[in-house]
Amino acid sequence: MDVAILFSGGKDSTMALYAALDAKEDVKYLLSVKSKNDESYMFHVPNIHIADLLSQALDIPMISVDTEGVKEEELDDLRNAFANLKNLGVEAVYTGALYSTYQKSRIEKLGIEVGLKIISPYWHVNELEYMRKIVDLGFKIMICGVAAWGLDESWLGRIIDDETIDELLVLNEKYGVDIAFEGGEAETLAIDGPIFKKKIKILKYKKEWHLDSGVYIIEDAILD
Numbered sequence: 001m002d003v004a005i006l007f008s009g010g011k012d013s014t015m016a017l018y019a020a021l022d023a024k025e026d027v028k029y030l031l032s033v034k035s036k037n038d039e040s041y042m043f044h045v046p047n048i049h050i051a052d053l054l055s056q057a058l059d060i061p062m063i064s065v066d067t068e069g070v071k072e073e074e075l076d077d078l079r080n081a082f083a084n085l086k087n088l089g090v091e092a093v094y095t096g097a098l099y100s101t102y103q104k105s106r107i108e109k110l111g112i113e114v115g116l117k118i119i120s121p122y123w124h125v126n127e128l129e130y131m132r133k134i135v136d137l138g139f140k141i142m143i144c145g146v147a148a149w150g151l152d153e154s155w156l157g158r159i160i161d162d163e164t165i166d167e168l169l170v171l172n173e174k175y176g177v178d179i180a181f182e183g184g185e186a187e188t189l190a191i192d193g194p195i196f197k198k199k200i201k202i203l204k205y206k207k208e209w210h211l212d213s214g215v216y217i218i219e220d221a222i223l224d
Contacts, residue, residue, distance in 0.1 A: 003092045003119075004029040004063075004085050006107070009051045011134060011141045011160070012096025012122070014190040017058070018137070019121035020094045021195055028090055030055050031081055032064045035074065046145040046187045046215050050200065054190065057223055059197045075106055082114045092117035098125060099182045127180040131165050138194050145187030147213035149175040155186070156207050156216040187215075198223040 003020055007013045007030035020027050032051040055062035063084070067077040085093065093111060097104040097120040104120055111118035122130060134141060141160045146152070150171040158164060171177040177185050192199035201224035208215050 001091050002026050002028050002089055003094055004031050004090045005060075006031050006033075006093055006095045007051060007054075007062075008032065008048060008096075009054045009189050010096070011139070011188040011190060012098060014096075014139065014141075014193065014195075015130075015134060016094040016096040016121060017060075018139075018193075018195055020119075023121075025092075025094075027060055028088070029085065030058070030060050030062045031085065031093070032062055033067055033074075033078060033081065034064055035067050047189050047218050050189060050218055050221060053200060053221060053223065057196050057198045057200055075110065078107070079110045079113060082110050082116055086114050086116055090116065092119055095120045096122065098122055098127070098130070098180055127178070127182070128165070128169070131160070131168075131179055132162070135161055135165065139190055140192040140199070142189045142191055142216070143186050144189045144216040144218075145214070146185065148177050148183070148185035149212075150177055151186060153207060153209045153214055156209075156214055157205070160188070189218075200224070 003025045005013060005017045005020060005027060007017065017027065034048050052062055065077055065081040067074045093116050095107055095118060108118045143155050143158045143160065146155050165179065168177060168179040172179050200221050202218055202221045204220035205216060205218050208217060
């Protein structure tokens with residue numbers, strides 16, 4: 001089946017791509033929605049500008065769509081992008097939805113409207129098994145945004161490994177931090193993995209910290 005991936009470069013959309021490839025789907029495009037609103041309800045924002053470089057690293061064509069990121073109105077931009085995919089012959093779109101009914105229900109509604117099947121391969125996955133699987137498969141996932149008790153500035157730029165997951169389990173018990181970040185506790189970026197043709201090498205970055213949250217912003221990166 002000819003498919004596209006709703007792709008931000010974060011761990012979940014990267015795993016959706018992995019699932020599509022593992023299912024022997026013909027992945028025609030990555031679809032990246034670039035929101036101008038840092039508080040977008042629908043779309044990943046931190047380091048979304050790296051998505052084009054990830055497209056090259058994965059050797060899969062990228063279709064980018066800009067949106068103002070206004071709640072609900074941003075869905076019109078996604079609908080238009082889905083209609084374009086349909087016109088290009090795409091039959092289904094894979095998403096990285098885990099537990100967000102808000103996002104999944106809206107994406108599925110748009111899929112029905114334009115005639116695209118929506119596939120969320122990790123919907124209601126066991127989060128601990130899922131996070132361990134990401135590490136076991138060899139993906140290098142960087143934490144590039146944090147906004148939760150227990151996640152301080154030292155977490156910015158960390159690569160998720162088994163030790164990281166163990167620490168998240170402790171924070172889950174202490175503060176209720178979701179270990180897969182489904183509560184918006186953190187944002188991530190994939191920089192290497194088994195489906196990558198080249199990895200992302202970060203040349204320049206900066207950390208911005210604001211009282212109890214922060215972001216790791218990549219200012220320059222190349223393929224390695």
